[in-house]
Amino acid sequence: MYENPDGVMIGLEVHVQLNKLKTKVFCGCTTDYHNDPPNSHVCPVCLGLPGALPVINKRAVEAAIKVGLALNCKVEEHTQFYRKNYYYPDLPKGFQITQYDFPISSGGYITIEGEDGEHRVGITRAHMEEDPGRLVHEGTIDKSKYTLIDYNRSGMALLEVVSDPDMRSPKEARRYLDKLRNILEYLDVFDGNLEGALRVDANISIMGGQRAEIKNISSHKGAERALLYEIVRQKNVLRRGGVVVLETRHFDEAREITMSMRSKEEAHDYRYFPEPDLVPLKISGWAPAIKATLPDLPDAWRLLFVEQYGITDEQAKALTSDIRLAKFYQMVVQNRDIKFAQLAADWMSNVLKGELNYRSQTFKVFSEQEAPKCWACGEKMVPSDRYLFDWNGILINDLDTFKKLKEYLMNNYGAFWVNNAPIEKDDAGRTIKISVENYSISLILDDTKNKVIVKFYKGGTYSLSLKKVNDRLNICEDIFYCNNCGASRDKNTTFIIKVEKPSVPEAEISLIDMLKALDFFENNKISEDDVLKIMRTILQKQIPKEFDVEKVDKIVKEEGLKKVEGNIVEAAALEAINENPQAVADYKAGKEKALNSLVGAVMKKTKGGADARTAREVLLGKLG
Amino acid sequence: MATINELKERIHAGSSEEIVAEYLERIGSSKLNAFITVAKENALVRAKEIDSEGFEGSLAGIPVAIKDNISTKGILTTCASKILTGYVPPYDAHVIERLKEAGAVIIGKTNMDEFAMGTSTETSFYGPTRNPWDTDRVPGGSSGGSAAAVAGGEVPIALGSDTGGSVRCPASFCGVVGLKPTYGVISRYGLISYANSLEQIGPFATTVRDVAALFDVIAGYDPRDSTSVDKEVNYSSALKNDVSGLKIGVPEEYFGEGTDENVEKAVWNAIHTLEDLGATRIKVKMPHTKYALSAYYIIAMSEASSNLARFDGMRYGLRTEDSDWHTTFSQVRAAGFGDEVKRRILLGTYALSAGYHDKYYLKALKVRTLIKQDFELAFKDADVLIAPTMPYPAFKLGEKIDDPLSLYLADVDTVPINLAGVPSISVPCGFSHGLPIGMQVIGKHFDETTILRTAYTFEENTDFHTREPEGL
Known part of the structure; x- marks a missing residue:
């Protein structure tokens, strides 16, 4: 049971941009403005020009219902928009369209890992509203001579998720934010990496006193820092015999302090009233239909990983902390077998995730819908396809076609076992099956949809496109193609590591890289440290011009990575023991750390070729 | 005064350019101050285009005047306010798109009460418009410029907007026909809002037939206005000289105290005329009418206080010297808005404020529901209701401008219609000391065809609409 010695009560208001929608919430302007010049995606509606009227974006309502359901909220039968009246230069109409009475959903909860185990944080409500524009200052807000306004952001759909004051420490607040973001990303309504995607206002009180509202927090870490500062500040006020006053405070992210903005007595009267230009929305019946298509949330994925793949809860938590990592992990396992799941989890939940966090890199797995930027020249890539083989060639047992198919499966999915596997076809010539022992891949022709489905034995499915040219059935792979420089990228399997610093080029680690690194390790060709080295090399290096399936082999070759054979380690261990009697004596006297210097000696003798864990085991065996 | 059909014949025989030039000349030599902006170049260029293309639209080559609160791409749109100095909209209102598609020639933007707030067109930053029947008198408001322009022969047809009577009042004062359609029949996209939940754009003309022709062009569904209704009706084809069997409801609350004797007499005569033509008359009770005016002003001012918040000088319009x-x-709004607009913003802000919101705004909404019920009950027995449009004929310039309350009271017969959202048409039905009198024919929701037919039948059997003001 957590004591909460300072009587901390924290409630958060989180503004989430539904930035995966194609258009803004009340007009047809695009939401894809982040790389474009200011005020280039605006219209009479989002500029609030006289006479322009808002029209609700149905997809935004659906996304809001999706989130409401995922947060265990009650979704109302009908919902209504209100005007919140206040003046600010970023607000082109002098009011914000938001919700007041009849919010779209209310009364839910999120489960987080609290100070004393599982802890439930109530969700008061999650309501829809529009984002104002963005103010830009030269230098800092107090020193700048002028304010620039960018209305590209104006009218973006926001969801304000208001929690109950159920969090008892800044750490719990941060976990709540992590979990919320996690859920939103699983719902595919939100990309947390975009500028301004998530903004937090935090309410905090201690010892039953008045609360302070901290505005302008833009990161999870910032929220934790602001709250930590605020607890100290409020405690100091009490210690000096003062009273904490109800007020709004501004968080200075750079200095990590909060400053008083205005007291609540001079607070705004927002004069809410129903928005006359938007009729009340009847949404009864929407929720059940949306609920039926709700994707699995992080907790469901975690359970699935634990139950089906047999990995630990810790590992599953780490892997599902980000939907992209979870999907990548699932992809890796689906391309191997269940035995591989544990090995992959060991590496991915720990080493890969650690490497990503260490570089504070954001990463994404491309889905088929989005077009990435070209990794070679930076232009936007377009969806295209690449010819692979002729389906009819398989049916007439053309050896060259066999080779093309197998190369594709090996190079793209790491299914090296297909190399010597027989190819079977059904009588109708509509299904091709390649199998050996427990492994199998089926290709199923669906010419009503002009598609070929590639089904893996572990359940992974991919689709290829079918193009009829004369009497040929050309099977093509969907790719992204750069019209500018001719570079291409595979759609199914690319896992991108994006470096946040704009000056640093994007790095990527692909499914094939990951599988190969793990294959090398599993087959005892390289050591643990070598796998780490491979991952780091891939993450640090620029991507080669051509998509290079042999990348891992090259690294292994170039870096001279080769696992030192067992007997060499044995010999080195013996030498180390003989040459370091003091360390041996210390270890035997109970100083466990002494073993580290012996491991170090073995590594030195094998020029780093030995695996540290193996060296340790061998040494332990010899020392008894 | 030429009707659309007469003009079409002349365009057919001669040219649109010729006709547009004639009207431009009349506007140029006018003393009425009906226009804020005359779009001379635009209009002549457009007329020439239509002449050379042989345009087939229903209003091809016909000049039309637009109230200055309707957005016109490339043409100054001021709402008769200093605060919109220099504002040229980058887009057309829905009704303007429709007019252009039909081949109409936009000849200019008409004067109005500032932001449509008024009953006399005296609150315009650009000075008052004068009544063609007596230039010492007001044309009514707020669409006074449009009504005066039509009555004065400066344009054959015009658009206004009606929030609490702003089309019907000037139609009545100027002796022309003006229609306030059912809420939702015409898209408000591009109409600069005064009170969104009450207002509709409406047509002016000298005859019911021309009002119907213009209405046919501008009515219809627009996905850009969420309150727009998807109903396509051909209104012109509903014009029949026949009221036999029509049940006319006469609400006694619209007659009596405060209503000019001659106005009352003229409206009763009109009702009897329709009875002679086969209609029957019943008494209806609308007991909540007396609360309508207060409810209307609270709702309209509340909405206005929010609608007008966007005029801050940051993006368009008036800009004072830069400061924080x-x-x-504050400076832009202090310098840009006139007294009446400021009064309504203040009152609306007050009505919505914490502590007063329930007492005023919510209560007004409840009254609105009761007013709607009054109409629903009345229309159970009656097909249309007939009442005076205004309690008296046009008053003198300056007579009421310093007494806002008595000006507000002038709207007593028009505002209940906006609160209920039903349609109403004002038609000339008599004269008092040389000044026109209007009666309004009020209909059920979306039943414009019946009120147009009633008004048309009345017009066909009387000659009030044929009289023209003298000495212009």
């Missing part, structure tokens, strides 16, 4: 934004906002 707080100061600049």
Whole structure:
């Protein structure tokens, strides 16, 4: 049971941009403005020009219902928009369209890992509203001579998720934010990496006193820092015999302090009233239909990983902390077998995730819908396809076609076992099956949809496109193609590591890289440290011009990575023991750390070729 | 005064350019101050285009005047306010798109009460418009410029907007026909809002037939206005000289105290005329009418206080000397808005404020529901209701401008219709000391065809609409 010695009560208001929608919430302007010049995606509606009227974006309502359901909220039968009246230069109409009475959903909860185990944080409500524009200052807000306004952001759909004051420490607040973001990303309504995607206002009180509202927090870490500062500040006020006053405070992210903005007595009267230009929305019946298509949330994925793949809860938590990592992990396992799941989890939940966090890199797995930027020249890539083989060639047992198919499966999915596997076809010539022992891949022709489905034995499915040219059935792979420089990228399997610093080029680690690194390790060709080295090399290096399936082999070759054979380690261990009697004596006297210097000696003798864990085991065996 | 059909014949025989030039000349030599902006170049270029293309639209080559609160791409749109100095909209209102598609020639933007707030067109930053029947008198408001322009022969047809009577009042004062359609029949996209939940754009003309022709062009569904209704009706084809069997409801609350004797007499005569033509008359009770005016002003001012918040000088319109934004906002609004607009913003802000919101705004909404019920009950027995449009004929310039309350009271017969959202048409039905009198025919929701037919039948059997003001 957590004591909460300072009587901390924290409630958060989180503004989430539904930035995966194609258009803004009340007009047809695009939401894809982040790389474009200011005020280039605006219209009479989002500029609030006289006479322009808002029209609700149905997809935004659906996304809001999706989130409401995922947060265990009650979704109302009908919902209504209100005007919140206040003046600010970023607000082109002098009011914000938001919700007041009849919010779209209310009364839910999120489960987080609290100070004393599982802890439930109530969700008061999650309501829809529009984002104002963005103010830009030269230098800092107090020193700048002028304010620039960018209305590209104006009218973006926001969801304000208001929690109950159920969090008892800044750490719990941060976990709540992590979990919320996690859920939103699983719902595919939100990309947390975009500028301004998530903004937090935090309410905090201690010892039953008045609360302070901290505005302008833009990161999870910032929220934790602001709250930590605020607890100290409020405690100091009490210690000096003062009273904490109800007020709004501004968080200075750079200095990590909060400053008083205005007291609540001079607070705004927002004069809410129903928005006359938007009729009340009847949404009864929407929720059940949306609920039926709700994707699995992080907790469901975690359970699935634990139950089906047999990995630990810790590992599953780490892997599902980000939907992209979870999907990548699932992809890796689906391309191997269940035995591989544990090995992959060991590496991915720990080493890969650690490497990503260490570089504070954001990463994404491309889905088929989005077009990435070209990794070679930076232009936007377009969806295209690449010819692979002729389906009819398989049916007439053309050896060259066999080779093309197998190369594709090996190079793209790491299914090296297909190399010597027989190819079977059904009588109708509509299904091709390649199998050996427990492994199998089926290709199923669906010419009503002009598609070929590639089904893996572990359940992974991919689709290829079918193009009829004369009497040929050309099977093509969907790719992204750069019209500018001719570079291409595979759609199914690319896992991108994006470096946040704009000056640093994007790095990527692909499914094939990951599988190969793990294959090398599993087959005892390289050591643990070598796998780490491979991952780091891939993450640090620029991507080669051509998509290079042999990348891992090259690294292994170039870096001279080769696992030192067992007997060499044995010999080195013996030498180390003989040459370091003091360390041996210390270890035997109970100083466990002494073993580290012996491991170090073995590594030195094998020029780093030995695996540290193996060296340790061998040494332990010899020392008894 | 030429009707659309007469003009079409002349365009057919001669040219649109010729006709547009004639009207431009009349506007140029006018004393009425009906226009804020005359779009001379635009209009002549457009007329020439239509002449050379042989345009087939239903209003091809016909000049039309637009109230200056309707957005016109490339043409100054001021709402008769200093605060919109220099504002040229980058887009057309829905009704303007429709007019252009039909081949109409936009000849200019008409004067109005500032932001449509008034009953006399005296609150315009650009000076008052004068009544063609007596230039010492007001044309009514707020669409006074449009009504005066039509009555004065400066344009054959025009658009206004009606929030609490702003089309019907000037139609009545100027002796022309003006229609306030059912809420939702015409898209408000591009109409600069005064009170969104009450207002509709409406047509003016000298005859019911021309009002119907213009209405046919501008009515219809627009996905850009969420309150727009998807109903396509051909209104012109509903014009029949026949009221046999029509049940006319006469609400006694619209007659009596405060209503001019001659107005009352003229409206009763009109009702009897329709009875002679086969209609029957019943008494209806509308007991909540007396609360309508207060409810209307609270709702309209509340909405206005929010609608007009966007005029801050940051993006368009008047800009005073730059300072910090707080100061600049205040200075722009202090210098840009006139007294009546400021009064309504203040009252609306007050009505919505914490502590008063329930007492005023919510209560007004409840009254609105009761007013709607009054109409629903009345229309159970009656097909249309007939009442005076205004309690008296046009008053003198300056007579009421310093007494806002008595000006508000002038709207007593028009505002209940906006609260209920039903349609109403004002038609000339008599004269008092040389000044026109209007009666309004009020219909059920979306039943414009019946009120147009009633008005048309009345017009066909009387000659009030044929009289023209003298000495212009």
